Amino acid sequence: MRRGFAPWADPAMAPLVRFDNVSKRFHDKRFGDVAAVDRLSLDIYRNEFFALLGPSGCGKTTLLRMLAGFETPDEGGVVLDGRDIVATPPHRRPVNMMFQSYALFPHLSVAGNIAFGLRQDGLARPAIAARVDEMLALVKLEGLGGRRPDQLSGGQRQRVALARSLAKRPQVLLLDEPMAALDKKLREETQFELMELQSRLGVTFVIVTHDQEEAMTVAHRIAVMDRGRIVQVATPNEIYEQPRSRWVAEFIGDVNLIEGVVMETRAGETVVADHAGRHYLVPTGAAVTGARVFIALRPEKVRIAAAPAAADAPNAVRGRVWDIGYLGGISIYKVRLDDGTVMKATVANVARLTDQPIGADDEVWLSWPPAAAVVLTS
């Protein structure tokens, strides 16, 4: 990722796309009016690769379709490049969408599909042909312009859809679950190609996905959505290391959550006690003494050892190995503490050992530095 690219942090920067307090309700037979998008505001900046991430039904696709013009917000405004586009029909918006089903026209050739949007603009024939060739080269499908969509593999169809949506050089490219139909390996390859393409073309990409790894890989910033609202907008790193709530911490990656009460706040350090009376040292945050909090701790930040830690070491707990998940590159240890709580610790398998140094039912000590944990108040 490009270093120093952070237009969202610059107050002088005007956003390219702005959702201003938008709402969209659908009528459901059983539940009555359901808000797919609920009073949501969001800024997306030029040249950003922006991801809308959330479980299915969280409203991310509705939000994307509002930008494309297929859904009209019940309230609020959608601003593109300083202009409110709510009343602009889809065919007049300078945005293009890559559909989840690709939506390739089955009666047109690959070249015909890519040229479709250019023909609508009334471009001259040689200019269209040149752009089609350029797009075919861009997605590495040279020579396949004459094929029909049903003569292509799934991966090739996906590329045609991408080329078609980029052919008109849109201000914003919308990608609706673009890799959902690809197998894992191809998906990973395509993710890197998309990133490369995005930085090369300088087009603003907005991707909708339910796959957190995909969002983390490709995006500059991620908006995590739940039930029509945004719970956090931040860079992948911030989302992972500084989740704003328990929900985000649990939705993105794996996490140990320890519920407790703030005992005292010292300079730079806070002491939290859990229900079993264990004390933890955590970084000082917004939590005040007496507040009910959750300590969020990523498993890879937990050290696991067969020998007890030094007596004065903070955040050391004893437990017994309950289960080991061997994933090749890493192993996940599930450790049951004396009071029955299960904590997870992951260890990178750096050495090629057939005999793991720590086995099932071994007594182990888990420990972590105070800075490794995040204190969440909600």
Add this chain to the structure above:
Amino acid sequence: MTETPAAAHRKRSLSLGARLVVAAPYLWLIAFFLVPFGIVLKISLSETAIAQPPYMPVLDLAAGWQGLEDFLAGLSFANYATLAGDDLYVFSYLKSLKVAALSTAILVLCGFPLAYAMARAPLRAHALLVTLIVLPFWTSFLIRVYAWINILQRDGLLNQALLWLGIVDQPTTWLATDTAVYIGLVYSYLPFMVLPLYASLEKLDHTLLEAAADLGCPRWKAFFVITVPLALPGLGAGALLCFIPIVGEFVIPDLLGGSDAAMIGQTLWTEFFANKDWPVASAVAVVLVVLLVAPIAVYQHLQAREIEGRR
């Protein structure tokens, strides 16, 4: 162990029961289409005779080889020469083709909006709409055509309505005109146009229209560049399903049409029943089949492509 291709092929070959199932429709077609057509073809090469049957030669099996030779020598293309030489038949064929082409065009214009509206209706209404299209079949075809006589006659419902609305001040003659024939044909064949069109339009992926709009194509234009091309298989099937039988249609022009210019079905009926000229009637039928082979072949081709496309 790997199988040789031949062994794999043997394995794939069908059991006796499966062969019978596959053979049944072929046997049916041979017995009830190919053999009768052979007989008609043979009669068309014969000449009329005041006898039983009313044509000659008749193959005399008792005469053996000599009988077969006499039989073959008796056959001729004279009836086909008659057809080509007489304006009556040529005009009859041309009139049939014209009526079929024009009514198919009207059927497309009426059927497309109907099928389109059906396909775009709320999903729960689809079954009802299809039932409504098929509903006329619950009444006998002949009764429905007779009903049209009632509607179209001089003091019929149509004239009464037109007089009442003040559109005409004299009753108009509808019955026994070409207009009546077109009304009857369009009415009778509409389901055959609507159903295949509906089947095509109903499976049209709505996302394709969104994609077209997204790429800058307004809705009215998307109808012509996306919807219509993708409905072409259904449009072709519907058009041929109407055109082919209309060319040979007999009942509707006979009951609703005038006596001035007969369609080929009526000419055939006259030759067979009024003139008792079986050989000429058979020749008329054979030429009709030959004329229709081209559109039928097109229809077959479209169907094959449709089935292939579904795989």
